[in-house]
Amino acid sequence: MRLERVSFRYHRRGPWVLRDVTLSLPRGRVIEVTGRNGAGKSTFLRLVAGLRTPRGGAITGRPGTVGYAPERFPADQPFTVRAYLTHMAAMRKAPRSSITTWARRLAFEPLLDTRLPDLSKGSAQKVGLAQALLAAPDLLILDEPFAGLDAATRDSLPSLMADLAAEGTTVVVSDHQRCLAALPDLVRVHIAGTTAHLVPAPTSDAAADPAGAPLVRADPPGREGGTDPAGQADGGGRAGTAADPDDEASLGSEGGEGAWRVVEVVVPAGQAEQVISKLRADGFEVREPRR
Numbered sequence: 001m002r003l004e005r006v007s008f009r010y011h012r013r014g015p016w017v018l019r020d021v022t023l024s025l026p027r028g029r030v031i032e033v034t035g036r037n038g039a040g041k042s043t044f045l046r047l048v049a050g051l052r053t054p055r056g057g058a059i060t061g062r063p064g065t066v067g068y069a070p071e072r073f074p075a076d077q078p079f080t081v082r083a084y085l086t087h088m089a090a091m092r093k094a095p096r097s098s099i100t101t102w103a104r105r106l107a108f109e110p111l112l113d114t115r116l117p118d119l120s121k122g123s124a125q126k127v128g129l130a131q132a133l134l135a136a137p138d139l140l141i142l143d144e145p146f147a148g149l150d151a152a153t154r155d156s157l158p159s160l161m162a163d164l165a166a167e168g169t170t171v172v173v174s175d176h177q178r179c180l181a182a183l184p185d186l187v188r189v190h191i192a193g194t195t196a197h198l199v200p201a202p203t204s205d206a207a208a209d210p211a212g213a214p215l216v217r218a219d220p221p222g223r224e225g226g227t228d229p230a231g232q233a234d235g236g237g238r239a240g241t242a243a244d245p246d247d248e249a250s251l252g253s254e255g256g257e258g259a260w261r262v263v264e265v266v267v268p269a270g271q272a273e274q275v276i277s278k279l280r281a282d283g284f285e286v287r288e289p290r291r
């Protein structure tokens with residue numbers, strides 16, 4: 001997959017989050033995305049996942065099957081874990097057996113008949129991970145997957161990712177805690193000041209420079225708009241829940257592949273919250289019309 005001069009901001013006149021980012025994400029590797037709070041890690045992941053479209057530049061070579069787990073799993077949905085994953089498996093044409101496979105592997109099988117809102121944060125994270133894994137994605141994108149996990153699951157996750165990468169999946173992971181640092185062959189993308197560098201992992205031979213000499217470097221003109229709106233994030237990870245309803249350009253139809261379309265969905269009032277939760281869980285942007 002390649003990002004070619006990719007630029008993105010959430011609002012037409014807002015500050016750039018990423019500017020002219022050019023880099024390639026190698027297939028079949030685990031790619032760790034690092035950067036300070038508000039640097040743009042989640043934004044980068046949403047762009048890579050195709051949940052947001054670049055304002056400028058293009059992303060090419062995205063594999064066909066993409067799994068995405070947001071930073072916070074939207075657990076406010078009135079389903080049991082089993083019903084939710086069954087729905088997700090059907091949507092992604094994944095075999096139902098994949099539900100048990102991942103429930104066992106991520107150690108939440110006893111919770112399959114628990115309602116999503118009743119899950120602990122860590123268990124909800126596991127369900128979020130499982131839904132991303134159901135369809136055996138070629139591109140797996142995980143936003144801070146280690147947060148809230150118990151030690152056993154946290155420890156097993158890096159090797160799970162390495163196994164998937166060995167089978168050809170490109171695994172892109174944002175990780176504050178550097179839980180992946182010990183993985184051999186780790187590729188690292190560091191985001192700072194509207195740019196993203198592809199850097200050698202500290203364990204790699206090429207990493208003689210501890211700061212990580214950039215292999216490819218974007219050319220950042222600096223964040224426009226002056227202020228860094230850190231803290232205005234949409235609550236973490238749900239694609240596009242905080243877009244400005246006036247900002248049609250936030251649909252990102254210009255530049256990049258896979259333009260978005262706006263469709264209106266009319267549902268019985270009593271089911272609206274349920275449908276909204278479902279759509280958001282599936283990674284779609286939901287905007288409610290102004291009253």
Ligand SMILES: Nc1ncnc2c1ncn2[C@@H]1O[C@H](COP(=O)(O)OP(=O)(O)OP(=O)(O)O)[C@@H](O)[C@H]1O
Pocket residue numbers: 010011017035036037038039040041042043044228229230231232233234240241242243
């Ligand atoms: N939906 C949104 N609408 C407007 N601005 C947003 C939105 N989501 C994120 N931002 C802004 O984009 C910038 C990058 O945010 P992002 O969430 O990508 O950073 P991050 O590196 O993932 O942060 P953290 O480490 O805190 O999770 C921040 O300035 C943030 O306020």
